[in-house]
Amino acid sequence: MIQLHQIHKHFGQHHVLKGIDLTVGKGEVVVILGPSGSGKSTLLRSINFLEQPTSGIIEIDNVKVDATKASKKDILGLRMATAMVFQQYQLFKNLNALHNVMIGLTSVKKLDRKQAREISEGILEKVGLKDRMSHYPAQLSGGQQQRVAIARALALNPQVLLFDEPTSSLDPELVDEVLSVIQKVASEGNTMIIVTHELGFARDVADRVVLMEHGVIVEQGPVEQFFTNPKEERTRQFLGKALGQRTLQVQPVTP
Template sequence: MSSSATHRGAAVVEVTDLHKSFGSNHVLRGLDATIRQGEVVCVIGPSGSGKSTFLRCINLLEQPTSGSIKVGGEEVTDPDCDIDAIRRNMGMVFQQFNLFPHLSVLDNCTVAQTTVLKRGKEEAETKARDNLEKVGLSDKADAYPAQLSGGQQQRVAIARALSMDPKLMLFDEPTSALDPELVGDVLSVMRRLATEGMTMFVVTHEMAFAREVADRVIFMDGGSIVEEGVPSQVIGSPTEERTRVFLQRVLDPTHVDPGAEDEAHAERHRAAAAAAGSTPGVPLDPQR
């Protein structure tokens, strides 16, 4: 859990009754959430539960269908809101790194500084090198993304985001595209950011990270927030049955839910009956 986080901190993000639909697909169903200064909030849940869409709505990479999102007290869904100014205070780290392949590591970390923040080249390079050192890649400043491992590319992406001096970091499953042996270095960088008091909103499948680092955990399913609380409660002793089933499957892959096992057995029986020309539910003739 981050050392400087406090639930008494000012609200950085306030989400109220957030809905998002893609055509007839209702992806987010009335979400309410608050992220406070210095907090690390981890969002967990099965694939397709709306986690990434929720995160992407915060900086309007996805336009909400309805509801309110305030960042630093400003309503970002207001047509008069300067969303570019809001985004300057938010760092975003994607699943697939999204580095510019034709730019060096150093240039990847300076281009937004010089074009968006209008920093001078020397100041931008100093900031970039400081953040590359923070993520353990000071020796890779002149390398190109194709010369780096996936884990190194993701750490460059973090350094790039930090170089913009964000007040909030958004992480969209930052380790999901990495080989298992490369995950640790990225999580170590994120742990360090948490101890330094960075406000972080993290969509993740890394349960150990969420348990160790998060101040709060949100469990989502079916586009809704099913359960929310401190890690020891949500992950260690969930109150909702859906949360419990999800965690059993994630934390103990060998666990088989009895109901699912019975249904799988019934499905195998139906398939065998169909293949033999029998009616499901009617015992097969052993002589056939």
């Protein structure tokens, strides 16, 4: 479904991504964890060329792009195959919730307004915003705005959904409403890559977890193995600190 091969990214002299290899299967939910500055958001944004990799190959189904010679057509192909939900909701302030979802369908997918409206109304109802369709972003809470952003991404019916720390801008009491929507989307078989700091959420939603640090993948594995029996000492340190423990105690594997 998705293959990243030797993805490098430089910002000037700063080598942010150092040869990332990652494969994500169809219908798989992969969560990327790591300390701030590890490169996880840069990796996510490289998948659809919001950040153009310095080198490497990105493949999504039949779209294969070499970063060193990517054409506008290549980049458009990657962007048509993906949809991203950002930390900041990126809604149009002059459009209500319904039209924020519709705009991608009419401008990108070239659907007529009637069809776009029907799809958008159904997805807004799905994310619990049936009674907020006519509200503008300023009239919505942060959690509601992020749910509109999720609805906008879903409406495009992408091959892969990308989530870049979707709850980091929310007040703590609004986090759960957004996480529950993402979990519902994941349960429906959507292919998803999620960057998050929410370890409990990661454990609930992921099929596989990746830990990044200093621009490389430290460890990756099935969710339960990752949290209960990580292979790398750095992973145990990271989880221990994140879970408020001095170090993570590895659970014995049941025969």
